[in-house]
């Protein structure tokens with residue numbers, strides 16, 4: 001069969017938009033053409049719309065030398081990329097071509113489409129266990145699971161790129177795919193060399209489309225990043241997909257949409273932007289039968305307005321948001337995360353009871369402090385007016401120090417909880433978890449019985465009740481409560497025995513009702529508990545509940 005090619009002619013050019021006549025029946029949205037510029041250079045373009053029987057194309061490169069009457073050839077092949085594990089440690093452009101001067105990239109065996117659909121929702125695995133991201137503020141307060149997608153929302157210069165580089169270096173994943181979309185060209189090299197560094201780059205593939213590149217390149221760079229993530233996920237790897245930034249991806253979509261004649265909807269963003277965002281972000285997540293893509297996407301919020309349309313849309317798609325705040329960065333606490341405005345939607349379900357106890361306690365203290373922050377700073381709050389506020393002030397600086405992390409410092413998941421537990425004076429979840437099976441086997445401890453027996457109505461009993469008590473009371477609180485209860489019991493007991501001494505002759509006390517019999521706080525594991533009053537029977541039970549409960553209340 002003869003080798004022939006379909007082609008049309010350039011019939012108009014406006015800005016980045018090329019109108020091609022003669023191909024309207026042969027092309028569809030997303031098809032590609034090569035426009036032959038004067039001098040023979042081939043400019044690959046994509047069809048973004050149709051008008052008056054002419055195809056509207058946008059270029060992946062410069063339109064220099066393209067004029068009316070230039071040939072536009074239809075490209076048959078679907079845009080695909082053939083990644084392989086040899087791409088690790090390399091930097092590529094939106095077309096998958098190496099741009100790091102380290103020579104050609106070996107092709108993998110399988111073609112991966114650049115614009116794949118996300119796996120069907122019903123066949124995807126559920127999110128995996130917690131992933132150690134190496135940044136303690138996120139590990140402890142905004143725990144992230146394998147396959148989760150989180151947004152990092154911040155204004156310009158608040159620390160997004162540095163935070164991403166920390167995640168790329170310290171996270172305990174298998175592979176990183178990193179998309180730098182619409183970054184300033186100067187910053188890319190600095191970021192790769194200074195922030196990411198050789199050890200971060202060694203387990204990453206970086207896709208770069210700088211701000212001066214055409215919008216189609218910026219859009220494709222974002223899709224290529226996720227495509228590479230899909231390749232490694234299909235190899236059964238846990239992939240961390242980092243993208244800086246989704247906003248610049250949305251801006252590229254806006255340029256494309258406006259050029260095609262779409263009406264601007266919100267802040268100049270066209271309706272197709274909001275349709276395309278989930279198509280990109282939904283591609284991250286757990287795989288069908290193995291592997292996962294955990295996504296962390298930065299969102300540049302213009303003018304620090306966290307409710308601007310892209311931030312709003314992305315927040316709705318993702319499984320959590322980490323808010324970086326300028327006020328926090330200005331007092332030089334990095335990462336400048338405002339915990340009270342940040343959420344991980346997999347919490348608290350992904351945590352143990354003890355971990356949630358720690359997080360709730362610290363969040364409670366921070367929120368109490370923040371509510372009063374203005375008054376405290378101007379000196380209008382008088383120390384001693386409210387014990388809860390005094391306590392929040394006491395812990396505030398320690399929690400702030402905990403949240404700060406230098407970019408050279410890595411902090412593991414377990415270290416984070418241990419440090420937080422130590423500063424709050426609460427049990428370390430790691431130690432507690434190790435001791436838990438033993439405790440269960442030995443029955444309730446001395447303290448456990450006191451908590452359980454003394455306040456069944458207050459705490460609801462069971463593990464949840466014990467956890468709630470731990471939230472409220474540090475070790476010294478418990479000790480005080482126990483002392484108060486013991487005093488109340490002793491008082492009650494002495495009243496009883498003096499009453500009995502009047503009614504019964506000495507020496508006729510039944511077993512367990514002797515004035516010297518141990519109270520509930522000292523019976524230890526052998527204490528029969530409220531539902532089993534022991535050999536003395538209810539009338540002579542050594543540990544009446546009500547006085548203890550009263551004492552606690």
Ligand SMILES: Nc1ncnc2c1ncn2[C@@H]1O[C@H](COP(=O)(O)OP(=O)(O)OP(=O)(O)O)[C@@H](O)[C@H]1O
Nearest residue numbers: 155156157158159160161162163334335405406407
């Ligand atoms: N963990 C950190 N430790 C110390 N300094 C930090 C840290 N994170 C950020 N910074 C400081 O904040 C500055 C800005 O950070 P970065 O470049 O990451 O901001 P950005 O939000 O990516 O900015 P842009 O919007 O311009 O891309 C850095 O130059 C650095 O001085």
Ligand SMILES: [Mg+2]
Nearest residue numbers: 160161162244
């Ligand atoms: Mg940046």
